[in-house]
Amino acid sequence: MTQNANEDVIMTNTYEIEAGNFTLAGEAASNIKKLLRQLGIEAKIVRRVAIAAYETEINMVIHSVGGTMKLEITPREIILKARDRGPGIEDIELAMKEGYSTATELARELGFGAGMGLPNIKRCSDKLHLQSELGQGTYLEAKFFL
C-alpha cells in the first residue's frame, strides 16, 4: 500500500452485533443504509453496501458469539469491517459456496440459512477479504469503490 488508508477515513461508525438476537437483526444494516443515503451516496452503491451489511449482520447474529461491525468512509471507498469473537469458520472455501449453510434449526425456521450470505456479500462488494481462525473468530472486510 502506497498510502495509509487510515488517514483518509473521513467518517467511522461502529455497531455492536448481539448473537442470537433476531429482534435486532437487520437494524445496524438499516441504520447504515439511512446514513449513506443522507450522505448523498449514489443509490446503486447504497443498495450494495446495505445488502452486504445486512448479510454480514445476519451472519453474525446466526453464527457468531457476537462482535462489531464498522463502517468507514473515505473519499474513494466505503469499507465494511466486521469482527466477531468466534467460533470461526472451518472451511472458508466451502462457506463461500452458494447453498452451503451451517445455520441452526431455529435460524432456518425464521427463514435464514439459505447459504446465500457470503456469496451475496461477495457479489455486492468490489473487494472482499475474509479471514478466520477456529476458536478465535472471523474478520471480514468488504470494500465498495465510490
Added chain:
Amino acid sequence: MQAYYHSVTLDKEKCMGCTNCIKRCPTEAIRVRDGKAHIIAERCIDCGECIRVCPYHAKVAVTDPLSYINEFKYKIALPAPTLYGQFKKLAGIEKVLQGLMALGFDYVYEVARGAEFATEFIKQRMKDQHLPKPVISSACPAIVRLIQVRFPELIPNLIDVESPMEIAAQLAKNEFSNKYGVDKEDIGAFFITPCAAKMTSIKNPIGLHKSNVDGAISILDIYGPLSTVMGNGAFSHNWNSLQKASPTGVSWAKSGGEGRSLDMENHLAVDGIINVIKVLEEIENGKLYDLDFFEGLACIGGCLGGPLVFENNFVAQNRLQKLISKMDAPESLSSDQVKEAMKSCQWKWNKEILPKSVMKLDDNIFSAIKKMEELERIYEQLPGLDCGSCGAPSCRTLAEDIVRGNASEFDCIIKFREKVRILAQEMIELSEYIPTGKEGRLKVEEEKDEN
C-alpha cells in the same frame, strides 16, 4: 423550474396544529410551525394518509369540480372501477356508465378496460429476462413516488408500463375521434378518481412528458349528482351499451387484482403504505430475489380504500365482488386488439423516473458528514420522547431539521423547560447581588448595631 404540483394541501383555517398528521406521514413531509401544519413539497408523495388521519379535516385533496368538464367541447368520463363499488343494490355496471352520460359526458371509457390492456402490456414486458426481480408494479402513483423518495435503489425494478388511466385516456380519445370525426384537441378526458395521488399524476405525469388526462373529479364529489340521476328511474335517453371491461380489469380496484390478472405464479400483493414500506425494505435488503412480481398499494384494500371514496372500503369490496360474479363470462382481449392498441397509444414510459434525493444532508460529501456528526451530537442531547411537540415527527427528525437550519434546539419543549429552569436558577442566584432597598439597609444596620 415549475414548482411541483400537489393535490394534497392544507386548509389553514381548520388546522389546529396537532401532531396527528406529522406522525402518520410516511415520508416525514409535514412539520407544525407557528401552530399550523406545513407540507414539505419535495417530500410529499400525495398518498393521502394525512387526509384520512386529520381529525379537523384540515388536509384536503384538490380535484376538479364537475363543472370543469364544460371547458371542453367533447367530454369523456374515465371511471375508476372503484366507482362501481360505491352503490347499494346496483343491478349492473352499465347503470353507472349510463348515469355518467346522463350527467353530461359524451362518452364513457372504463379505466378497467385500460387495466385489461395494461395487463397484456405488462405480460409482454415481463418476457424480458433482464428485468431486475422482483418487478414492482407502477399502478399506484403514491408507491412510485414513495420509491423515488425512500427507495431510490428500487427504481429500476418498477415496470415501465403506463397506468390503466393513461392507457384508457388515449384509447378513449382515439375511439371517440375516429367514431365522430372530431379533433382530439377538442376532447377532454376526465378521470373519476378515488385518490389524490392520481390527480397529482395528471399534473406531474409518471414516465410521460404530458398526461393524456385533462382533469380529475373525485368520487366523493360526483357521488351525489350521480346517485341522483341513477335514482331518478329511467334515463332521458338510452345510450348504446358502454360496458366493455371484463372481471380482470375491474379486479384491479382491489389489492392483488393486478397480480392475479397477470397469471403470475409467484406474486405478492401488499396494501397499506406502512405494510408496503416494510416489504420494500425486505426487497431492498435482497431478501425477496426469488419473487417475480410485487404489487404495492398505498391504501388499505387497494383503490377501494382511497381517501376520496364515499363507501367504506370493506363494504365496497363486498359489493364489487358481487358485481364481478354477476358479470358474463370474461371475454379476453384478442391478440389483434392488443397489437392494435400497442401501436395506437404510448403504453411504455418515455421519460425516465429519477430518484428524489430529498434525504441527503448536503451535495458535498464532506459537508454532509460534518452535518451528520452534528446531527448525532444534537440527537444525543434530545430527550428521545418523539412526542412531536416541537412540530417534527421524532427527535431524530428535529435534529435533522436543526442541522438543515430549519429549526432550533429550543423548539423542543423539554429542552426549553430545562433552559428556563437554569435561567430561573441563575436569576435567583443573581438576585442575591441586587442592591437591597431601604428595608434591607435598615436590617443590615440593625445587625451592625447588635455587634
